[in-house]
Amino acid sequence: MIKGLSHITGGGIVGNTKRILPPGTSLDINWNSWEWPTIFKIIKDTGEVETEEMRHVFNLGIGMIIVCEESKAISFLMKLKFPVQELSEELPNQQINKKRK
DSSP states (O other): OEEEEEEOOTTHHHHHHGGGSOTTEEEEEOTTSSOOOHHHHHHHHHTTOOHHHHHHHOOTTOOEEEEEOHHHHHHHHHHOSSOOOOOEEEEEHHHHHHHHO
């Protein structure tokens, strides 16, 4: 059911999660699927930090990523006792590149 867990620390979501993905796959993250906590908005605005740099350095309020089979995701998420948010799907690299064009 669970393919991997990624604790999001320095290095951001992509940097921490790419280590647990199978070779040839990447995450297709929907960066608009959650709202950043206020502290990250303050850091970005006050420090004039670019969005890409914020994504690279900070967790943006996401502390843990769980990679699981899509067909079992809903039943798995319903068993958890804390807030969850679907952020991404795992796709072969060539599919992600096609989606972004």
